[in-house]
Amino acid sequence: MSYFLSDIEKEKYLRDGFILRRDQFSDTELVNYRNSLEKTVLKAQSVAGSGKKYFLDNKKFIDIDFLTLQYEPQPNEKYLKVIEPAHSLNSELEELIFDERLTDPIKSILSTDSLSLWTDKLNLKRPMVGSGFGWHQDSPYWIHYNEDVDSLPNVYVCLDKADKENGCFRVIKGSHKKGCLPGTCDNSQLGGFYTDKNHFDLEDCIDIEANAGSLIFFNPHIVHGSSPNESTQERRAYIVTYQHKDKPSLKSGKVLNI
Template sequence: MNNPNQYVFNGSITPENVQFYEDYGYLIAPHIVSVDEIEELKKDTVKIFRGKYGAMEGLIPVTAEENDADVLKKYVAIHFPHKISPVIKKNLSQEGIVSVLENIVSPNVKCMQSMLFVKGPGKAGQAWHQDEFYIPTRDKSLIGVWIAIDDASIENGCLWIIPGSHKSGYMMPRVDNFSDEYADIDTIDVTSYKEEIIPVEVKSGTVVFFHGYLLHSSKRNKTSDNFRMALVNHYMSAESMLPWDQDGKLPPTEDMRDILMVAGTDPYAYKPITDLNKPYLRPEVLIIKK
C-alpha cells in the first residue's frame, strides 16, 4: 500500500494518520526510536540472553568464548523482559511511541506485555493471527507496538499484514498449520485475502503500530547471517478492564492488574498493581490451545 497517511513522521501524528489507522488498522513511524536507543536495546538483548539479569528456566549457560551471535542463535524470544531489564522497561514509555498511542488508543494508556524477538538465521516465523485472540480487552483497544531493532526485510522475516482486516470485528477461526514458514501448530486461513496481503519492510528504529484485530504474520528468516530482532509491546486503553489469564497460566480474572501505566490516569487505581507475570523463554514451537 502506497499511502502517505500510513507514515507518522517525527512523532507528530496528524488527523489523517488517525483516520488511516481507523480504516486500515496500522501505522508506520520511521526512525521514531533513535540510533542511540537502538544500540542500547541491542546491548541489553545480549545481556539478557547471556544471563546477566539472572537465570531463567530454559536459559542455557554460556562461556566467555562464545560470541554474541552464537548465544542469540540459541533462542527465539523472551516474554516480559521488562520485568528484569530497566532498558526495556524504559522503552515501554518511549516519548514518541506514547504520543502516537495517546492519539489512536486513548489519553489513558496501559501496557501489559513486552516480547523481545531475536529471530536468528533459519528461525521460523509466527503464523497468521490476531493479538486479541490471546490478550482479550473489553473495548477492542489492544494495540501492538513493533520496534524494529534490526532492519526487517522479506528475506529475514519481516511482518506481513492484511490492511483493513481488523474491521471484521470478530475472532477468526484457527486451522491447522502445514507451512514450514511458521513455528505455530495453527494459523488462520487467509486465502480469501490473497490480493491484499502486504509485507512491512522497515529500517532499524522504525515502529509499526497495529490493531489487536489486524491479521498479521511473519515468515522464516531465510538469511544465513542476519538477525531480525524486534521488541514488541502491547498496550490498551486504561478505561477497559483486562480479563486476561495468560492462556491459563494465571487464575481467571475480570481485570488482570499486572500493568504499567504509560499515559494519563488509571481509572482503576483503587485496585492494587500486581506482579504476576514472570519472564519466560518462548519455545521454538508455540502450542496454545484455546
C-alpha cells in the same frame, strides 16, 4: 516535542489497521537498545533452568513464574524465539515502554492521556535459524483475559533493518475490520491461534520493509505474521502493547501505569 498522530495518520490507522513511522531512533539509541535486548536474552538463559518446560506442537516453551520463553522448533531448539514479558527480566526496557515516540501515537489511537502496559515481547529471529510467525490475530488469544480487546494497540519496534529476506513483519491490510476471525481446525495444539485462510485475502498482504528504528503501530485484530529469516542478518524486534490506565498486565497481573 510530541509525537501524536496527525489526522491523516489516524485515518490511515482506522482504514488499514496499521501505520509505519520510519527512522524514529538514532544509531546510538539503537546500539543501546540492542545491547539491552541481548542482556535480556542472557538473563533469560540464566533463569531458564529453574522453569517448567513443556512442548506444544513440538515447540519448546519454558514458564518461570509469569515469564514465558519460547524456543525455535527442532533442530534449532537451543535458540530463543520469544521472551514475554521482556521488561520483567531487564528494567532498561522500561525506558522504551515509557518513550513518547511509542506512547504519544498510542494515546492518539486510544484517545486518552494515560495508559498502562498490557504486555511486551522480544521477538528474536536469528540469522538462518529464526522461524516465521504464521498468519494470526492477537485478539482471539487476548479475549480470554481482557474485556476490552478492541483497545489493545501494539507498537512494533524494528531493532534491525527488516526486509523480506530476514522476515520482516507483514500484515493483511484492512483485516482488522472483521473483528475476531475463526482459527484453523487442523487438530494441532496451537492451530486454533492461527487464522483460517478462508477469512482473509493474501492479495492484501503488505510486507513492511523498514530500517532499524522504525515503528509499526497496529490494531489487535489485524491479521499479521512473518516469514523465516533466511538471511545472514539479525531480525530482532520489540513489541509493546498498551491499554487504558490502571489495568493489570496480561501475565504478571501487575499494573504499570504510563
